[in-house]
Amino acid sequence: MIQLLSADGTRTPHEEFDEVLEAGGLATPERLRGYYRDMVMIRAADLEATSLQRQGQLGLWASALGQEAAQIGAGHAARTQDYLVPTYREHGIAWARGIEPWRLLEMFRGISHGGWDPHELRTHPYMIVLGAQAPHAVGYGMGLQRDGAVGTGDLERDTAVLALFGDGASSEGEVAESFTFAASFEAPVVFYSQNNQWAISVPTSVQTRVPLAQRSRGWGIPSVRVDGNDVLAVLGAVRSGLDSARAGEGPRFIESLTYRMAAHTTSDDASRYRPGSEEEEWAEKDPILRLRRHLAGLDEIDEAYVATCEEEAHDLAMQLHHHIHGMKDPDPMIVFDNVYSEPHPIVDAEREAYVQYLSQFEDEEAGR
Amino acid sequence: MIQLLSADGTRTPHEEFDEVLEAGGLATPERLRGYYRDMVMIRAADLEATSLQRQGQLGLWASALGQEAAQIGAGHAARTQDYLVPTYREHGIAWARGIEPWRLLEMFRGISHGGWDPHELRTHPYMIVLGAQAPHAVGYGMGLQRDGAVGTGDLERDTAVLALFGDGASSEGEVAESFTFAASFEAPVVFYSQNNQWAISVPTSVQTRVPLAQRSRGWGIPSVRVDGNDVLAVLGAVRSGLDSARAGEGPRFIESLTYRMAAHTTSDDASRYRPGSEEEEWAEKDPILRLRRHLAGLDEIDEAYVATCEEEAHDLAMQLHHHIHGMKDPDPMIVFDNVYSEPHPIVDAEREAYVQYLSQFEDEEAGR
Amino acid sequence: MSIVQLPIAKAITAGLRDAMRADEHVLIMGEDVGVLGGVFRVTDGLHAEFGSQRVVDTPLAEAGIVGTAVGLAFRGYRPVVEIQFDGFVFPAYNQITTQVAKMHYRTGGRVRMPLVIRIPHGGGIGAVEHHSESPEALFAHTAGLRILAPSTAHDAYWMTRQAIETDDPVIMLEPKRRYWMKGDVDTDHRPELSPWQAAVVRPGTDLTLLAWGPSVPLALEAAASAAQEDVSVEVIDARSLSPIDVPTIADSVRRTGRLLIVHEAPVLGGLGGEIAARITEECFYHLEAPVLRVGGFHTPYPPARTEHAYLPDLDRVMDGVDRLLAH
Amino acid sequence: MSIVQLPIAKAITAGLRDAMRADEHVLIMGEDVGVLGGVFRVTDGLHAEFGSQRVVDTPLAEAGIVGTAVGLAFRGYRPVVEIQFDGFVFPAYNQITTQVAKMHYRTGGRVRMPLVIRIPHGGGIGAVEHHSESPEALFAHTAGLRILAPSTAHDAYWMTRQAIETDDPVIMLEPKRRYWMKGDVDTDHRPELSPWQAAVVRPGTDLTLLAWGPSVPLALEAAASAAQEDVSVEVIDARSLSPIDVPTIADSVRRTGRLLIVHEAPVLGGLGGEIAARITEECFYHLEAPVLRVGGFHTPYPPARTEHAYLPDLDRVMDGVDRLLAH
Numbered sequence A, B: 001m002i003q004l005l006s007a008d009g010t011r012t013p014h015e016e017f018d019e020v021l022e023a024g025g026l027a028t029p030e031r032l033r034g035y036y037r038d039m040v041m042i043r044a045a046d047l048e049a050t051s052l053q054r055q056g057q058l059g060l061w062a063s064a065l066g067q068e069a070a071q072i073g074a075g076h077a078a079r080t081q082d083y084l085v086p087t088y089r090e091h092g093i094a095w096a097r098g099i100e101p102w103r104l105l106e107m108f109r110g111i112s113h114g115g116w117d118p119h120e121l122r123t124h125p126y127m128i129v130l131g132a133q134a135p136h137a138v139g140y141g142m143g144l145q146r147d148g149a150v151g152t153g154d155l156e157r158d159t160a161v162l163a164l165f166g167d168g169a170s171s172e173g174e175v176a177e178s179f180t181f182a183a184s185f186e187a188p189v190v191f192y193s194q195n196n197q198w199a200i201s202v203p204t205s206v207q208t209r210v211p212l213a214q215r216s217r218g219w220g221i222p223s224v225r226v227d228g229n230d231v232l233a234v235l236g237a238v239r240s241g242l243d244s245a246r247a248g249e250g251p252r253f254i255e256s257l258t259y260r261m262a263a264h265t266t267s268d269d270a271s272r273y274r275p276g277s278e279e280e281e282w283a284e285k286d287p288i289l290r291l292r293r294h295l296a297g298l299d300e301i302d303e304a305y306v307a308t309c310e311e312e313a314h315d316l317a318m319q320l321h322h323h324i325h326g327m328k329d330p331d332p333m334i335v336f337d338n339v340y341s342e343p344h345p346i347v348d349a350e351r352e353a354y355v356q357y358l359s360q361f362e363d364e365e366a367g368r
Numbered sequence C, D: 001m002s003i004v005q006l007p008i009a010k011a012i013t014a015g016l017r018d019a020m021r022a023d024e025h026v027l028i029m030g031e032d033v034g035v036l037g038g039v040f041r042v043t044d045g046l047h048a049e050f051g052s053q054r055v056v057d058t059p060l061a062e063a064g065i066v067g068t069a070v071g072l073a074f075r076g077y078r079p080v081v082e083i084q085f086d087g088f089v090f091p092a093y094n095q096i097t098t099q100v101a102k103m104h105y106r107t108g109g110r111v112r113m114p115l116v117i118r119i120p121h122g123g124g125i126g127a128v129e130h131h132s133e134s135p136e137a138l139f140a141h142t143a144g145l146r147i148l149a150p151s152t153a154h155d156a157y158w159m160t161r162q163a164i165e166t167d168d169p170v171i172m173l174e175p176k177r178r179y180w181m182k183g184d185v186d187t188d189h190r191p192e193l194s195p196w197q198a199a200v201v202r203p204g205t206d207l208t209l210l211a212w213g214p215s216v217p218l219a220l221e222a223a224a225s226a227a228q229e230d231v232s233v234e235v236i237d238a239r240s241l242s243p244i245d246v247p248t249i250a251d252s253v254r255r256t257g258r259l260l261i262v263h264e265a266p267v268l269g270g271l272g273g274e275i276a277a278r279i280t281e282e283c284f285y286h287l288e289a290p291v292l293r294v295g296g297f298h299t300p301y302p303p304a305r306t307e308h309a310y311l312p313d314l315d316r317v318m319d320g321v322d323r324l325l326a327h
Ligand SMILES: Cc1ncc(C[n+]2csc(CCOP(=O)(O)OP(=O)(O)O)c2C)c(N)n1
Pocket: A089, A128, A129, A130, A131, A165, A166, A167, A168, A169, A170, A196, A198, A199, A200, A260, A264, C031, C060, C084, C088, C091
C-alpha cells in the first residue's frame, strides 16, 4: 500500500507520485489547505444530511464519512476536461467537480433521480445499480479515442475517464467486462475502487481473497493500492493514472483503501455486523485529522484557518438545512416528463388522462 | 506453455505432470493407444456429422476438429466421480464420459435440447449461452463441499468439477463472477478454457491482450497454460488441477492452447476472416498425428492397430449415418412436455387445445 | 399454540426456518442474508441457527448468486436466493430466463430446479431509484418459472414453505411495503387452498376487483369504500401470478360482469393486460364493460416524492370502479 | 435509380451504410460485425468502407457491448449495436432495462440515448436452442425504449435510418427468417408514414388481422386464403411495437368488429395481450367477438424439428379466423 502521509501526518517521499504532485502543483501548502477545507466542508454536509434524514427531510442518506480523502483527492486529481463516473456515495467527488451538495440531497430526498448536467459538469449521474456505470466509463473513453482527444501530448486537452466503484461492486460481472473492453481497446480509463472494507454487512474478504488491486492484473491492467485516507497518495495515484491514460497508455486500476465510518446508509445498523473497536481503530486513521497534522507539521495551518473552515462548514450545513426544509414537493406531473425525448402517444395519453382525472378533484373542491 | 509432446512426437519430461500421470497410470502405452483410438473415433464422428449436416440431416454442426487432445485428455483426466460442465463444442469430452455421439447429433438435428442424464453421466448439459454454465459449475462445487465430498483424502471419492469455456466466452461477466465465487468459497472447480484462437471471426487478442491464463490471477487463482494439442500435457494439467481441487485446495485455471481446424459451425465460412496459411500451420500441430508419432517413437503402435482404429471409426461413422437417416421426427406433442415438473393449468390447457385443433385435421382426413 | 400473529416479514422468516429445519438441503444465499439478516431482516436469526454453510453471504453479483444456485440445485440442494431489491434482479436475468426457467425442459425432464428466488417487490416506501419496481410481467412471460405473490402473513408463511417444496423454480414477490403488516399465521395446518390458486377475499356482486401482493389491502379498502356507496365489490387476491388462476377469476366475472385489475407495475405490458385478454375471451358474453386496469404509468418509477401519483391509491381505484360502473 | 430490389438483410445493410455516410458519429458494434460482416452478413462491407474505429468487433460480452455503447452515446456518438441472436440479449438486459431505457428520464432530460440495438428475431430457421426467441414483450413493458419490427425490405431500410436518427433508444427486431425475402426499396424518398405508426397492408371488412415482423407475410397469406372463402380480412402490420399504434388498429376494428393477433412469441404475457386489452377497452361496443390470439405456447422454444407445431402457421391462423367468425 502506497502511503505518502502516515496517520500522524508524517510525510514519506514517493518518487513517482511526488513528481506528479510537483508537476501539477498539487501539493503546495495552499492546495493542501484547500483539500483540508474541502474535506471539512463535505463532512459537515454529510453529517447535516444524516440529520436531515432523521428529521424526515430525506428518504435516505448514504454517508461518505471517512472517505473524504479518497474522494477529494481523486476529484482534484482529475483535470477539468476529464470525465468522472461515480457511484452513489461520491459526495467528495461531486464537491470537487463543483456539484452543489443540495443537488445530491434532492436525490436522496426523492425529488429527482439525477441532479446535474453530466455534459456540463463532466460528471456522470450517480449510479445505484452496482457496477452498471463501469462500461459507460469505458465507452466514454472509446468515444474520446475516436474524437482524437487521447494521446496528442496536450495535457490540457487530452482527456481521460475516472470510473469509480466500491469493493462490493467489484464483483459484478459488468465491472469485469469493463476491464475486458478497456484492456482490448486500450481505453483511457482509470478504474478507481474505494475499498471501504464493507459492502453493507459483507467484508471485502468475501469479494476477494487477494488484494483487490490484483484483480485487474488478470487483464494485464497495471494497478496500485494506495492508502485512501491519505489525500496525497490518492492525488498522486489518480493523477498519474489519468495522465498515463490520457497519453494513450491504456487503462489502470487503483485500489484505494479506506473506511466507511458510518453505517451503510441511514437505514443500516452497522453494530449488527462489525465491532465498535474496528470503527475506533479507523478513527485513528481519519483523513482530515491526518492532513491537519501534516499541515501543522509544516507549520502551514493555524487556528484561525481551522476556525474559518469550521465556520464555513457550519454555514454550509445551515444552508442545506434551510434549503431542504424550505423545499416544496415537486409537481406530480413531472412523472410524465422526459420518458422519451421525442413525442410518444402512450405517455401523452396517460398524461392527459391523469390531468383529467385530477381535474375531477378540482371540480369537487370547487363544488364545495 | 507447458508441452510434454512436441509436434513431432518428442517427449519432454515435466516434473509435476509426469508424477501425476504416473500415479494415475495415465500414460501407459495401452492408455496412450486408447487416447489415440478415442481421438480417431471422435474425429470420424465429427466429420460424419458435418457430412450429415450437408445432407440436410442436421440443422447445424459445430465441429471440434483439432481440439481432440484438448478434450479427450481433459475428459480422461477427470475421475469417474467428477462433474464436467461443457460448452456446445465438447464432443471429445462427451465421448470420454461415455455419451454416445448420436445423442449429440440429435441436438444438432433439432429433436431435443439435451441428450443425456446429467446425474447419471456426471456431465452437465451442453450449453449454448456462452459462459452461463460457469456459475453452475461453481455452485455444484459448493454443493460438493457441503456434502463432505471434498478434502477427505479419498481420491476415489472426493470430487471436483471441470468447468469448460472458450476463449470468447471468457469475456462474459458470468465467467468472471464464477471466478469470484470459486475463489471466495474455495470451491473445488477447475476452470478449463480451450483457447482455439477464434470466437467465430474474432481472434483471442480481442478478448485479452495478455495470455488468457493470466486472467484468473486477478482472483489469486493459480493457472497454467498448456499445449492443448498435446494430450499428455492436458492430462497432466487437468488431473493435477482436479486432484488439488478435490483435496480442498480451491480452484485452478487452465488455458489449453489449441486450434479450431474447421469453420465455427457448418453455417460459417472461415475463409472470410482467416488465412488458409494459418490453418496449414496448425495442421502441422495436429493432436492425433502427434500422439501417433509419439507412439511410433516408443514403438508402441503398429499398422494393424492404426488400421483397426480406422475401421472402427469408419463403422462408427456408418452407424451414425444410418442412425440419423433412419430417425423419425419427434411427435410435436413433446413441445408441451417437461415445461414444469408439476402440473400447470396453462400448459395443460394449451396442450389440450392443440390436441383438439389437430383432431380437426384427422376428422377432415377421415371425412375424405 | 398453532396460531401466531406475525408481520409478513417475520412470517417469511418463520417459513424459511421451518423449511430449513425440515430439510437440510434447503439453504439461503444472497447479499447480506447472513449476520445482518438481510436489509429487511427477513433472514434474521437464520445464520445464527444454521451457520454459514446454510445461510451464505455471497459476493455481490446477482448472476453469480442465481447461477451458483442452479449448480447447487443440480447437486440436490434447494437454494433460496434473496435478491436485495426488485431493481437489482436484472443482472441475474440471463440466468433466470435462459437457465433456471428452461433447465427442466432442456434436460428432457431429467433435472429439476427447486430454486426459490425471493424478491422484495413494489414501491411505496419512499426509496431511491431502482428500489420500487414491479417486474412480474418480465418473468411471467417466460415458461418454466412460477411466481407467487403473497399478500398476507399466513400466505407469506405457507407460500414460502410451498415454494421451497416445489420442484419447479419459484419467484416469490414479497410485498415490501407490507412487510410490517401483521396477520394471523397458523403454522400447524397446511392450507387447503393450493398456492397456485386465487382466493376470493371479499365476496361481492357488482364488480370484481383483482389485485395481488401489496395491492390487495388497497383493493379491500376500495371495496369497503364502495360498500358505503352501496356498490358490492368482490375482491380476488391472485396469489399466484404464474400460473394465473383464470378459472377463479372467470367464475367471479361471470357473476359480476365487470373486472377491474389493480397492480403497481406499469399498465402497459403489465400482467393485467394478459388477464384482461384471457378473461375477455372466456367471459365475453358476460361482460357488461371492458376490463379496466389501474396501475403504474408508462414511465420509469418516479422519484419518491411523486410516487403517490404513480402508484394506484384509493382515489385512482375508486375512479376505476366508477368508470367501470358507468358502462 | 431510386428503387432497388433488395432482400431485407441487404436493405438493412444499405440503411446502415447510408446512415454512416450521413453522420460520422454513427458506429457499429458487436460480435463478428467487422471483417465477417455479422453472422447474417448484415454488416457486410461496412468494415471495409468505414474501418475498425466505426465498425467494431467487440469482446464477447453483451452487457459490455451495450454498456460501452451507452458511454459512447454520452460522448455524442450514435452506436448501433448488434446482438447476434435474440436468445443472447439477456446478458445485456440489465443495461437495457436499468440504464439505456432510463437515462433520459433519470438525467431530467439532459442526456439523450440515441442508441440502436439490432436483434435478429424470431424462429423458423431450424436453429439450435436460444436462436429463435421473440422477446419483444420483455422490452415493451419498459418505458423509455422504442421497438421497431420491420416486415418488408423498404421498412427495413427506412426504419434502420430512422431508428439511428431517433434521439431515443430503439430496439430493432429484424425478421431473421425473412432476411432473404426481397422487396422494392426506394432509398430516395423518405416514407410519409412515421415509423411509429401501423400500416393497413391489405384492406378488408370482416376481420382485422394484426401481425408484425416475420408474421406479416403469414398474415397476408392467410388473408389471401380467406378471400377464397369470401372472407375479407384486413391485415395490419404493427411496424412499431413501442409505442403501439392503437388508433390505427382501433379504427380498423371499429369497422370489422373482429381482431385476430398473430405473433411468434408465447401468447401468455405476449404483446398480443396488451393490444387485446387496449382494443377491447377502446372498441368494446364494436366488438362482435373477443380478440383472439395465435402465437407460441407457454413453453420454451422447442427443438427445431418441432418448431412447426409451435410457430403460428397458415392452418393455425385460419383456425383463429374460423373461431373468430364463429362468434
Ligand atoms: C446490482 C445491485 N445489487 C445490489 C444492490 C444493493 N446494494 C446497494 S449498496 C450495496 C453494497 C455496495 O458495496 P460497495 O460496492 O462496497 O460500496 P459501498 O456501499 O461500500 O460504498 C448493495 C448490496 C445494488 N444497489 N445494485
